[in-house]
Amino acid sequence: MHTRFPALLLSAALLLTPALAEEAPQVPEGAPEASEPAALVVYDPDIAYVSTQTVDLDGRKVEFQMYALMDEQGNPTNYVKLRDLAVRLTGTRAEFAVEWDGLVTLRPGQTYVPNGTELSASPFTGNQSYRWGTATYVGSVQMALSSFVLTDSQGGWHTYYKLRDLGQALGFNVGWSGERGVYIETNKPYQY
Numbered sequence: 001m002h003t004r005f006p007a008l009l010l011s012a013a014l015l016l017t018p019a020l021a022e023e024a025p026q027v028p029e030g031a032p033e034a035s036e037p038a039a040l041v042v043y044d045p046d047i048a049y050v051s052t053q054t055v056d057l058d059g060r061k062v063e064f065q066m067y068a069l070m071d072e073q074g075n076p077t078n079y080v081k082l083r084d085l086a087v088r089l090t091g092t093r094a095e096f097a098v099e100w101d102g103l104v105t106l107r108p109g110q111t112y113v114p115n116g117t118e119l120s121a122s123p124f125t126g127n128q129s130y131r132w133g134t135a136t137y138v139g140s141v142q143m144a145l146s147s148f149v150l151t152d153s154q155g156g157w158h159t160y161y162k163l164r165d166l167g168q169a170l171g172f173n174v175g176w177s178g179e180r181g182v183y184i185e186t187n188k189p190y191q192y
Contacts, residue, residue: 045070048130048148048160051078056183062088067128067150067160078182079148079160084119086112094172094186104147104159105137108170123152133159138169145169164192 048067055064064084068076082098089095090112097110133147146162163182167174173185 046129047127048079048150049076049127050124051076053078053182056180057088058092058184058186064088066163067130067148069148078163079146080163080166082147082159082161082166083112083115083117085161085163085166087114087118089172089184089186092172092186094170094184096170103135103137104133105139106170108138117156117158123154123156123158124150130160133161136161143169164190168192 048069051066051068053064053066054061064080066078066080068078070076082104086096086098095109095111097107097112099105099107128150130148130150133145133149136143136145136147145165147165148160150158150160152158163184164174167184168190171189173188173190174183175185175191176182
């Protein structure tokens with residue numbers, strides 16, 4: 001599994017305690033001054049972090065350009081671009097169509113019709129600020145699915161959903177194990 005996350009600092013006290021300061025070696029006179037320490041990256045609730053993932057999809061490895069949101073402890077939750085997932089699940093028991101008319105509507109069991117943005121290189125580089133997503137319907141029922149939107153430099157919206165929420169709402173299993181990493185099982189119901 002290939003994952004990139006920024007280093008998170010939980011406590012500055014771990015860097016240098018008074019006891020360590022007393023034992024630190026003295027810098028000889030005339031030695032060059034040390035450079036400034038590197039900037040520390042800390043948890044930022046307004047940033048979506050790049051998280052490219054190789055996912056086990058029904059036994060085959062596929063790559064998704066995901067983003068992760070971090071909780072206060074630095075634990076990531078993966079969000080996948082909706083249309084990338086829809087095209088990857090086409091032809092499986094878990095396939096679904098995506099409609100957009102100011103709201104997102106997912107149609108389980110219907111074939112996804114590509115719009116040309118699927119699996120394309122991300123228009124983003126690095127971590128991004130985001131805004132929370134819009135209402136989402138599964139069929140005619142509004143669902144509380146966690147999503148956010150990234151806006152590219154051309155004003156285009158790219159909607160990312162929590163992968164587990166999609167599995168639960170659309171009826172396919174999503175999990176993680178040390179052996180498989182993130183996995184999707186389209187032939188099994190969601191099990192948490």
